[in-house]
Amino acid sequence: MVDLIRRAATGVPADVMSALENAYRSENDEVARVTLCAILKSVEISRKEGLPLCQDTGSITFYVKSQGPSRSIEEVLSRATARATTEVPLRPNMVEPLTGENSGNNLGALSPFVIWEPADNPGSIQLTVLLKGAGSDNLTALVMLNPTDGVEVIERFVVNRIVDAGGKPCPPTVVGVGIGGSSDIATFLSKKALLRPIGSRNPDTATSNLERRLLEAINSTGIGPMGLGGRWTSLWVNVECAHRHTASLPVGVSMGCWAMRRATTVISESELSGMEISTGEGV
Amino acid sequence: MASLALRTPLSEEDVRNLKLRDIVDLSGQIIAARDKAHQRLLELVAGGKSPPFELEGLAIYHCGPLGRRIEDRWEILAAGPTTSARMERFEPEIIRRFGVRMIIGKGGMGPLTARTLRETGAAYCAIPGGASALIAKSIRKVKAVDWTDHGIPEAVWHLEVKKMGPLIVAMDAHGNSLYNEVTRRAKGILSSLSFGS
Numbered sequence: 001m002v003d004l005i006r007r008a009a010t011g012v013p014a015d016v017m018s019a020l021e022n023a024y025r026s027e028n029d030e031v032a033r034v035t036l037c038a039i040l041k042s043v044e045i046s047r048k049e050g051l052p053l054c055q056d057t058g059s060i061t062f063y064v065k066s067q068g069p070s071r072s073i074e075e076v077l078s079r080a081t082a083r084a085t086t087e088v089p090l091r092p093n094m095v096e097p098l099t100g101e102n103s104g105n106n107l108g109a110l111s112p113f114v115i116w117e118p119a120d121n122p123g124s125i126q127l128t129v130l131l132k133g134a135g136s137d138n139l140t141a142l143v144m145l146n147p148t149d150g151v152e153v154i155e156r157f158v159v160n161r162i163v164d165a166g167g168k169p170c171p172p173t174v175v176g177v178g179i180g181g182s183s184d185i186a187t188f189l190s191k192k193a194l195l196r197p198i199g200s201r202n203p204d205t206a207t208s209n210l211e212r213r214l215l216e217a218i219n220s221t222g223i224g225p226m227g228l229g230g231r232w233t234s235l236w237v238n239v240e241c242a243h244r245h246t247a248s249l250p251v252g253v254s255m256g257c258w259a260m261r262r263a264t265t266v267i268s269e270s271e272l273s274g275m276e277i278s279t280g281e282g283v
Numbered sequence: 284m285a286s287l288a289l290r291t292p293l294s295e296e297d298v299r300n301l302k303l304r305d306i307v308d309l310s311g312q313i314i315a316a317r318d319k320a321h322q323r324l325l326e327l328v329a330g331g332k333s334p335p336f337e338l339e340g341l342a343i344y345h346c347g348p349l350g351r352r353i354e355d356r357w358e359i360l361a362a363g364p365t366t367s368a369r370m371e372r373f374e375p376e377i378i379r380r381f382g383v384r385m386i387i388g389k390g391g392m393g394p395l396t397a398r399t400l401r402e403t404g405a406a407y408c409a410i411p412g413g414a415s416a417l418i419a420k421s422i423r424k425v426k427a428v429d430w431t432d433h434g435i436p437e438a439v440w441h442l443e444v445k446k447m448g449p450l451i452v453a454m455d456a457h458g459n460s461l462y463n464e465v466t467r468r469a470k471g472i473l474s475s476l477s478f479g480s
Contacts (some may be wrong), residue, residue, distance in 0.1 A: 030284055031304055031461075034449050035411045042417035046361075054413045055349040055361040089360070091349045091436055100319075102434035135366045135389070135412065152479030159476070163469045166462060168366050168390040170412035217476055221469035226411055227390060228451060229465045259413050 001080035001127070001275065005060070006088045008129050008263035009052045012043050015198040016174070016235065016260045023172055023225070023232040032230025039225070039258060053259045057090035058131035060112040063195065065126040067269075069116045073125070076275045081105070081112045093134075115192075123269050128195060131261040136169035137254075142187050145249040151210065154179060154251050159217045161253050162234065167227020170257035172235045174198065175218065178252035181242035190252030193238035195262055202239055211237045225258075235260075288446070292340025293384035295404035301452045303459050307408060308448035312426070312441065313387070314338065315346040317365050319437035320430055321373035328380060335429060336441065338381035345370060345388030347436030349415070350425070357425040359442075363415035364389040367407070375399040391453055391462035400456055407454035409461075410447075421447040 012020065020043075024036040046053045062077050082105040084090055094108045095101055106112070119125065141161050145153055158177055165171075178189025201208040214237045224230025235258070244250065284304040289297055291311030301307070314336070316324075327334055348362040367374075367388030375395045377383060384405050386392070389412040400406060410418060424443040431438045453461040 031451055034306060034451065038411045038414045038417055038449050042363075042411075042414035045416035045420065049416065051416050051419075052349055052361045054363050054415045055347060056363070056365065057349065089349065089351060091347070091361075092434065093436065095434065100433070102436075104434075138366065150479065155478040156476075159473060159478075163466065163473055166390060166466060167409070167412075168368060170389065213478075217478070220476065221472050223465060223469050226409055227465060228409060228453060228461055229468075257413060 001076055002084045002087055004127060004129050004263050004265050005080060005084040005090070005131075006050070008131050008261045009057050009084075009088050009090060010046055010050055012053065012259050013197075013262060016258070017043070019198045019235040020172070020258060023235065027225070027231050029224060029230035031228045032225045032232070035225040035228060052088060052090070053261065054133060054257075055091055056133040056135065057088070057093065058133045058261065059093060059137070060106060061130045061132065062112055062114045063117065063128040063130065063192070064114055065117045065119045067119055067122070073272065074114055076272065077112055077114060078107055082107055124266055125269060125272055126264065126266045128262060128264040130191075130195065133170075133257055136173065136257040139165040139169045139255050140187065140190070141253045142183055143251050144183065145251055147247060147249045149249060155210070155214060155217065157251060158214055158253055159221065162218050162255075163221050163223060165255065166223060169255040171223060171227060172225055172232040172258050174256040174260045175214070175234050175237045176254040176256070177214070177237065177239040179239060179241045179250075180244035181250060182245070182248065183250050185242050186250035186252035187254075188252075189240040189242060190254040193240045194254055194256045194260065196238045198236040200238070204241070207239050207241055211239050214239070291342055293342070294340070295384070298384050298404050298406045299456045301406050301455055303452055303455055303461050305452040306448065307450040307452065308446040309342060309385075309450055310445050310447070311443070313342040313344050313444055313447070315344040315348060315362070315440035315442055317345055317347050317437060318369055319433040320439045321370050321377060323430060324377055324381075325373055328376070336439070338377075338383050340382060340384050342385035342387055343377070343383050344442070345386070347438075348419070348440060350435070357428065359419045359422045359425060361415035362419045362422055363413050364410050366390045367392050371396055378403055378405050387450060391460065397454055397458060397460055400454055401458040404456050406452055406456050408450035409453040410450055418447065421445055
């Protein structure tokens with residue numbers, strides 16, 4: 001399990017890497033080219049040396065598809081987080097919310113956070129880790145729109161938010177948008193949308209058209225890599241929807257920095273029980 | 284867009300010569316400091332005390348590096364910039380009080396820092412966010428680490444760097460800001476976009 005965290009911390013996912021290379025090839029702005037060139041060089045050093053991509057190794061969220069929530073899986077993930085902190089290493093980021101006291105190993109109340117979903121196949125467990133830096137997470141937004149506002153107000157809100165964010169979330173970003181549900185669900189969906197690969201589309205036609213329009217509008221603004229101007233402000237936009245209360249229209253926006261650090265693995269339940277009893281190897 | 288090499292301590296002339304979009308590589312001593320260290324510097328000033336280090340002519344790098352301690356020395360593994368906007372509430376006074384000549388970070392800073400840069404002769408340079416391994420390679424030595432009591436990310440790191448870059452001049456000593464240029468243009472485009480289908 002430490003290896004899953006290591007993979008997310010030290011390597012850019014393949015879909016994101018292709019999008020970054022494509023951005024560099026097609027960028028004309030000189031400052032943007034210098035920026036993207038440095039980014040690609042740095043990614044290569046991290047890959048070769050097995051070093052974290054960014055000093056902010058983020059806060060750690062696991063999305064687990066399993067038979068059901070389980071204390072033993074949570075324990076395996078906590079142990080892996082503490083071990084990864086010294087072995088990868090990860091920066092100890094997590095602090096007590098009021099005093100700011102650093103726990104030193106990235107563990108704490110609801111850290112790492114685990115989100116549970118039903119398994120696709122019985123007997124198998126799918127684990128996805130998301131490492132989210134504060135730079136991009138601090139730009140997350142939620143708005144409770146008026147239900148009669150319509151799609152154009154949603155679009156304007158999202159693009160406006162990206163323009164206001166400027167260089168802070170480390171563009172070119174991946175943008176996740178959650179529409180509908182209640183306030184918490186819209187925010188949750190916006191972040192979960194970041195897990196869907198670049199190149200994928202929402203199966204619903206109206207939603208996938210919205211994804212296309214948003215990406216085009218965002219990149220027409222010219223905010224560019226690191227907010228210094230250029231063609232590529234975002235690499236991709238994913239939208240996820242939920243039915244909403246007729247009197248409510250919540251919209252959440254999350255941004256993933258250009259590294260979009262995520263990694264997934266599938267293990268069997270028997271492999272998991274091996275991890276529970278072992279205290280060292282393989283966990 | 285010129286390419287320049289600079290070394291700390293920086294003079295006012297070094298910095299006044301810089302123009303927006305110039306690409307700089309920096310060598311010499313710099314200080315990596317972020318939220319808590321900035322706050323603490325000004326608390327010392329308010330209490331009539333001096334910090335245990337000099338900042339005159341130096342660059343402050345908004346960064347909380349990721350390092351590994353090997354016996355009595357630090358090896359820096361990743362050292363990209365953090366979001367500079369969080370330091371806006373402290374930076375103008377710190378630049379004035381301590382004679383800092385360069386701020387290095389990401390995302391840019393606000394109007395008070397912009398004015399201070401112009402009035403004192405200092406510049407803000409962007410370094411690509413997340414180019415952490417590349418930047419770590421330019422850190423040749425950790426000379427000292429102060430104020431570790433707020434946790435490692437919030438400590439003050441005295442670093443010896445060689446050809447640290449690319450530093451992109453994004454707010455110069457003449458009141459110009461690349462961020463303002465880009466945002467103003469983006470807002471103009473945004474207001475002309477038609478949304479919905």
